[in-house]
Amino acid sequence: MRQKLVRVLGGVAALALAVGGAAACKSDSGSEASGDACGFKIVFFGALTGSDAALGINENNGVKLALDKYNKENKDCEVTLLPLDSQGSPDQAPQLAQQAIDDEKVLGVVGPAFSGESEAANPLFSEAGLVHITASATRPSLSEQGWKTFFRSVGNDNAQGPAAAKYIKDELKADKVFVIDDQSAYGAGLADEVKKALGSAVIGTDKVQGGGKQTEFSGTVTKVKSSGATAVFFGGYYTEGGLIRKALTNAGVKATLIGADGMKDPAFIDGASDAAAEGTIFTCPCLPPAEVKGTFAADYKAMYGTDPGTYSDNAYDAANILLAGIKAGKNTRADMLAFVKGYTGEGVVGSYKFTDKGELDPSAVQIWAYKVEKGQIVPVKRVPLA
Amino acid sequence: MNVDGLISNFGELTTTGLTVGAIYALVALGYTLVYGVLRLINFAHSEVFITGAYAALFTWAAFGLTGNSRVSGVGSIVFYLLVAMLVAALASATVATVIERVAYRPLRKRNAPPLAFLITAIGASIVISEAFGVYTRRLSRGAPAVVPSEPLFRIGNVGISWVELLIVGSALVMMVGLDQFINRSRVGRGIRAVSQDPNTAALMGVNKDRIIMMVFIAGGLMAGVAGVLYNVRIGALAYSVGFLLGLKAFTAAVLGGIGNLRGALLGGLLLGLTENYASGLFGAQWKDLTAFVVLVVLLMFRPTGLLGESLGRARA
Numbered sequence: 081m082r083q084k085l086v087r088v089l090g091g092v093a094a095l096a097l098a099v100g101g102a103a104a105c106k107s108d109s110g111s112e113a114s115g116d117a118c119g120f121k122i123v124f125f126g127a128l129t130g131s132d133a134a135l136g137i138n139e140n141n142g143v144k145l146a147l148d149k150y151n152k153e154n155k156d157c158e159v160t161l162l163p164l165d166s167q168g169s170p171d172q173a174p175q176l177a178q179q180a181i182d183d184e185k186v187l188g189v190v191g192p193a194f195s196g197e198s199e200a201a202n203p204l205f206s207e208a209g210l211v212h213i214t215a216s217a218t219r220p221s222l223s224e225q226g227w228k229t230f231f232r233s234v235g236n237d238n239a240q241g242p243a244a245a246k247y248i249k250d251e252l253k254a255d256k257v258f259v260i261d262d263q264s265a266y267g268a269g270l271a272d273e274v275k276k277a278l279g280s281a282v283i284g285t286d287k288v289q290g291g292g293k294q295t296e297f298s299g300t301v302t303k304v305k306s307s308g309a310t311a312v313f314f315g316g317y318y319t320e321g322g323l324i325r326k327a328l329t330n331a332g333v334k335a336t337l338i339g340a341d342g343m344k345d346p347a348f349i350d351g352a353s354d355a356a357a358e359g360t361i362f363t364c365p366c367l368p369p370a371e372v373k374g375t376f377a378a379d380y381k382a383m384y385g386t387d388p389g390t391y392s393d394n395a396y397d398a399a400n401i402l403l404a405g406i407k408a409g410k411n412t413r414a415d416m417l418a419f420v421k422g423y424t425g426e427g428v429v430g431s432y433k434f435t436d437k438g439e440l441d442p443s444a445v446q447i448w449a450y451k452v453e454k455g456q457i458v459p460v461k462r463v464p465l466a
Numbered sequence: 467m468n469v470d471g472l473i474s475n476f477g478e479l480t481t482t483g484l485t486v487g488a489i490y491a492l493v494a495l496g497y498t499l500v501y502g503v504l505r506l507i508n509f510a511h512s513e514v515f516i517t518g519a520y521a522a523l524f525t526w527a528a529f530g531l532t533g534n535s536r537v538s539g540v541g542s543i544v545f546y547l548l549v550a551m552l553v554a555a556l557a558s559a560t561v562a563t564v565i566e567r568v569a570y571r572p573l574r575k576r577n578a579p580p581l582a583f584l585i586t587a588i589g590a591s592i593v594i595s596e597a598f599g600v601y602t603r604r605l606s607r608g609a610p611a612v613v614p615s616e617p618l619f620r621i622g623n624v625g626i627s628w629v630e631l632l633i634v635g636s637a638l639v640m641m642v643g644l645d646q647f648i649n650r651s652r653v654g655r656g657i658r659a660v661s662q663d664p665n666t667a668a669l670m671g672v673n674k675d676r677i678i679m680m681v682f683i684a685g686g687l688m689a690g691v692a693g694v695l696y697n698v699r700i701g702a703l704a705y706s707v708g709f710l711l712g713l714k715a716f717t718a719a720v721l722g723g724i725g726n727l728r729g730a731l732l733g734g735l736l737l738g739l740t741e742n743y744a745s746g747l748f749g750a751q752w753k754d755l756t757a758f759v760v761l762v763v764l765l766m767f768r769p770t771g772l773l774g775e776s777l778g779r780a781r782a
Contacts, residue, residue: 129604131704263751287751292606295700295707298482299745299753302475319606319704326608326701330615332625350608351702354534455534 117411118157122147122402123180124395125201125212126193127168131292131319134347136168136193138389139215143190145376145383145392146399150407159406166192168291168317170200170265177201181208187416188212188402190395194342195219195266202227211417213401215394218341218365219269223437230438231420233398233427234391235365235445237266240340241273243447243463244313244363248278251449252336252361254311256283258304260324262290262316270340271315283307288324290316297327304328309335317342322351329356336361344390344450344457354455361460362450366390367429368459376428397427472746477624479742485630485699487738488637492692493715494722494730495644496562496685502661502725503681506580509587510569512712513594514562514686518693519703520598521557522550526610533608533702546612547632547694555690562686565590566679591708598705606704609697633695640691641731644684648727653680661725721761723771732772737761 124143126136140163151158162183164176173192180186181204189205189212192198198217205212206227213231214222220238223230248254259282261271267290275282284307286300301324304312312328312335314321321343328337329352337360339348344362352360369377372393380388405419424433433441449460472479493515500508526535526546537543569586613632617625648654659667660677668674696711697703718737722729737757744756764772 129599131604131606131706133604286745286749289751289754292704292706293710295702295704296486297750298486299479299742300750302478302482302742302746303471305478306471306475322606322608323700323702330627330629330701332617347605350533351606353608353611353701355536 119160119185120187120406120411121160121162121183121185122399123186123189123191124161124163125173125176125180125189125191125197126164126166126216128163128165130167130169132168132194132317132342134318134345135216135342135390136165138345138392139190139193139395141380141384142215142388142392142395143399145380146396146403148383149379150400150403154407159403162186164191166194166197166201168194168197170196173197173200174204177204181205181210186210187406187410187413188420190215190398190402192217193391194264195222195269196264198222199225199265202230205229209413209417211402211413211420213398213420215398216341216391217266219265220273221269223439227438229417231434232439233401233429233432234394235440235447237270237273237340239442239445239447239465240363240365241270242277243449243465244270244338244340245274245277247361247363247449247463248274248311248313248338249281252311252338254309254336255281256307256309257281257311257313258284258286258307258309258335259313260286260288260300260304260315262314262320263287264290264316266342267315267317269315270342271313274313274315283309288316288320290320292319294320295323297324298331300324301327301331301333304335305331305333311336311338313338314343315340318345318348319351322348322357325352325360326356338363340364341366341390346389346457349452349455349457357452357455360452362457363447363463364390364450365445365447366394367446368448368450370459373426373428393427393429397429397432400427401425401432468747468749472743475746477622479746480739481624481626481630483739483742484735485633485738486741487718487735488634489692489695489699489734490711490715490718490737491731491734492637492640492688492695493711494719494734495641495688495727497716497719498722498724498727498730499657499681499685501719503657503678504570504583506570506583507587507716508565508570508682508685509584509712510565510590510594511562511685511689512708512715513591514558514565515689515693515696515712515715516595516598516705516708517561518554518558518686518690519696519707520693521690522554522694522697523607523609523703525550525553526612531610531612533610535610537610537612538614543613547698550612550694550697551636551691554693555687558690558693559683559686561594562682562689563679566682570678571675591712595705595708602705604705606702608702609700611701613698629698633699636691636695637731640688641727644688645727647684653677657681717758717761720771721764723773723775725775726771726773729771729773736772 124140127133166172195217206229211229218237220236261267341364349357410416410419447463451460496511569590656672656677718733722733740757741753745753
């Protein structure tokens with residue numbers, strides 16, 4: 081009886097493999113038939129699952145919207161999206177980068193979304209000459225590594241860190257600040273910028289583990305509590321940020337928590353709960369929805385049923401830069417790289433032009449402060465750059 | 467090194483360390499029980515814990531409590547806690563039973579080598595945690611504030627809250643109950659007999675399969691309660707948190723002496739305290755490193771753990 085069952089199961093498995101294989105073959109031959117000058121792909125590279133996935137999904141949705149629009153206007157020569165899910169982990173990044181590089185139809189990449197995975201993947205892209213525009217990896221040193229293919233469509237933490245410090249000093253008037261980071265390329269880098277700018281107002285620091293690895297922060301909370309800080313800056317992502325805010329509030333710490341773009345997501349409020357999250361400040365080199373031009377916000381909502389998230393708009397613009405290249409007939413990676421290098425144009429966020437290191441032209445960088453109010457993230461004001 | 471920080475925060479680091487340690491200890495019991503009887507590490511036990519934690523969240527959600535809810539009033543607090551503990555303990559025990567039936571019993575019947583058990587257990591662990599990951603779209607979920615976290619009274623400058631009392635208290639109660647069960651009841655005698663000498667126990671009329679099942683169920687009940695307490699303490703749950711917590715609990719079991727119930731309690735509390743003191747002294751980035759250095763050094767001098775390896779020989 082049991083042997084029979086095993087045989088039946090085995091047979092089903094074999095059948096499934098055969099069907100799957102046939103389906104795979106079919107789709108392969110389909111892409112070959114579409115000809116040489118068409119069938120190009122754009123990669124989105126970032127976390128689509130894992131503890132920080134909300135940030136990646138925001139961007140992937142922005143890219144998808146851009147492609148959707150493009151394909152409606154160019155039905156004869158559609159561009160497909162190849163999403164590569166890094167789970168936000170530098171360990172996964174090189175293998176995925178290789179996958180993008182090996183696919184000859186890929187002409188450009190939007191991402192990698194996080195700084196840590198950028199450090200792991202970008203050397204491979206640079207070697208292969210595959211252009212990549214990140215809409216959210218803000219660690220300043222990314223542009224200093226000599227990668228030929230690196231572009232950043234957003235301001236970096238050299239702008240964001242001092243702006244956060246300025247907000248803490250000028251708006252919160254806090255002179256006792258505790259700085260925590262998650263030891264990631266992004267979080268630690270940002271925390272260092274904030275510490276530098278705050279100077280002697282920093283009365284204590286601690287480091288936690290990011291990537292969903294740590295959930296218990298009692299040692300850190302105790303230190304914050306006994307330091308008497310009136311403001312706490314956290315360099316890291318929303319998962320740990322939310323848990324830290326909750327743990328602080330539960331321990332009776334009323335200090336305002338300040339975070340940055342990696343923490344600015346509704347999932348932060350879900351993790352912390354509305355009551356604990358109230359009053360939390362985020363700085364972000366991203367515009368409030370009302371400042372974004374055109375029909376972007378409405379189109380996004382029509383497609384996904386939700387408002388655009390942090391960096392959905394920047395990713396949309398980054399994808400459009402690549403699509404403009406394809407439209408202009410840049411069919412090789414070398415042509416595409418040259419095209420992005422020389423690109424000047426308007427997106428929904430603002431105007432784009434890159435420095436020779438691939439940074440967004442400084443005049444286009446804006447930093448905004450946001451605040452949690454009654455379970456919603458609302459813009460407060462634009463923070464002037466020092 | 468921040469010795470002043472450690473000294474001035476010693477009280478609070480101790481209370482929070484004990485709280486975390488109590489949760490480790492409850493999960494550690496599951497490892498220790500199974501090891502005591504089967505001489506195998508049940509690596510799927512971390513997912514038995516996660517199942518309990520999710521069962522508690524879903525139960526609260528069924529009563530309309532979300533991550534933003536606050537429960538007040540003694541009656542409703544007790545009600546929500548008890549219901550969640552009951553459901554979580556049952557869910558965890560069920561999953562533990564299923565793991566035993568699917569990943570252990572068939573292999574045992576075929577006299578599989580110990581490595582095969584290790585792999586089926588790791589397999590079961592990954593299957594369960596990934597299933598929760600897919601179901602929750604890998605997002606973390608907030609837990610309602612069922613128990614108030616405000617300080618209830620103060621000892622010196624250290625506030626003690628209901629959360630801390632509840633966690634340490636229920637861990638102790640569960641632990642004493644289990645200890646009594648193993649040492650006094652008929653089934654407990656069977657468990658001790660099988661753990662001392664399975665073949666002789668079988669000759670004496672002890673049903674080994676039933677005893678093994680009971681051990682998994684008892685470990686599951688403890689893990690389910692630990693899941694509720696975890697939600698009360700941390701206030702948010704993600705599918706992936708079982709792995710590290712399971713590893714810590716396993717460490718606690720080895721530290722106290724695997725196969726030894728009281729050792730699991732001692733090991734759990736000690737690990738929680740070591741982690742907290744280390745993060746106070748060197749910074750939170752050093753806490754895991756310090757905890758494991760302590761473990762290795764301790765095992766160098768006491769290879770069987772602090773209290774030694776003895777489920778069978780545990781004295782009442």
